[in-house]
Amino acid sequence: MIFRLKPYLTGLVIIIFAQWLLETQTETLRGWFDLLKWSGYGLLVLTLVVSVHFNRPVYAHFMVLVGIQYYLIQNFLQVPLSEPSAQVLYLWLAIWLPLSALLVSVVPAKPIKHWFQALVACVYLAPLLGVIALLDSISVWYSEFLASGAAPDLLFQFWPSDWLVSSVGVVIFYLMCLLIGLTLVRFNKALTLLPLMILLQAVLLMRFHLTFASAVMFLAGMLIVFVYLLQQSWQLVYLDELTGLPGRRAMNETLQGLGRRYTLAMMDVDHFKKFNDTYGHDIGDQVLKMVASRIGEVGGGGKPFRYGGEEFAIVFPGKALGETLVHLETVRTAIENYQMTIRQPDRPEDNVEGKKKRAVKVAESTKVVSVTISIGAAERVQGEKDPNDVLKNADKVLYQAKEAGRNCVCY
């Protein structure tokens, strides 16, 4: 599949639930309207505080965008959509919100308290608030435009069906924004929120005629940003940035929750320092990613971790040593058999010669290398209370694996 669905599931569930509320629970919503509204504002403030604390500018901008839109809808769009001023604002929100969200997502990553973030906010807020100042004159122009009969169907048109209240042009525009958003996420997973924000906006505009649509979708939007912010903060704390595997902190917590039977395996990339020295740190990082990805595929219920540096660990809860060996051997051979292609600029050592060559073209030489790891495994024996003792045993056996010539599993 080109785009993965899993990262969006939580957001999609929230959007679908909000839809269900809108469609079927109007009377309940009427009774809860104030709570809905204030919960939305409460979440907005909370998420803004957390985004600033965790330095997440994209989340803070999304909050401001959704918050301002809600304010504008509440104060200027509580009139029938047949009114020209409502149509102007509706269309402008429809177009400007996704564009602003895309803009926020592609601006260079700067700290949240950097002046640059204020500049970005001005770029999207000025047209958003400016349209209010000019609403009357734009509405007059828009009415004349409609009266002239020159308004193409694509610009603004109500569908005859009860479900869709939008225009063909806006739908096409949203599909394009969604596609761009999904593509951006492929390059930067931290932007998972972007397609969800665009989808939420599209659903809001299409169900705009339903009672409480803006309040429910506002709360849904706040909830989505808050949940994803928490998820991201969790990843920041527990996941290793380079390999994506859970890190040492996550492993320590897993160790504390183990029962009476478990096996721990420690593993270390062989001669990794030499690798780094020969090919450079970046290639070293690529090796670690490749190794982590193979370790991440371990079977037998093993939980993989990056222990630190070029050391990894696998925890097998509820498993005796004998049950894990086949899985550890599979990981070891998968790494040994992986042929890694390394591209290096083919630059001569000699500086003058190097300059001449670079002026023409920097040639690249490719080399296929294979990486190996050594593994030491130990299970908990009766009487051992501290998982760190088992870890020490696994580490000792790992040392034996290194002594035994590396690229093997010892226990």
Ligand SMILES: Nc1nc2c(ncn2[C@@H]2O[C@H](COP(=O)(O)OP(=O)(O)OP(=O)(O)O)[C@@H](O)[C@H]2O)c(=O)[nH]1
């Ligand atoms: N590229 C890269 N290198 C790292 C990272 N973390 C640790 N290292 C390097 O890993 C190397 C570890 O080397 P050693 O502990 O001497 O072990 P080794 O060369 O693998 O030798 P043996 O374990 O005896 O096979 C050091 O050069 C560290 O700088 C990282 O995140 N990226």
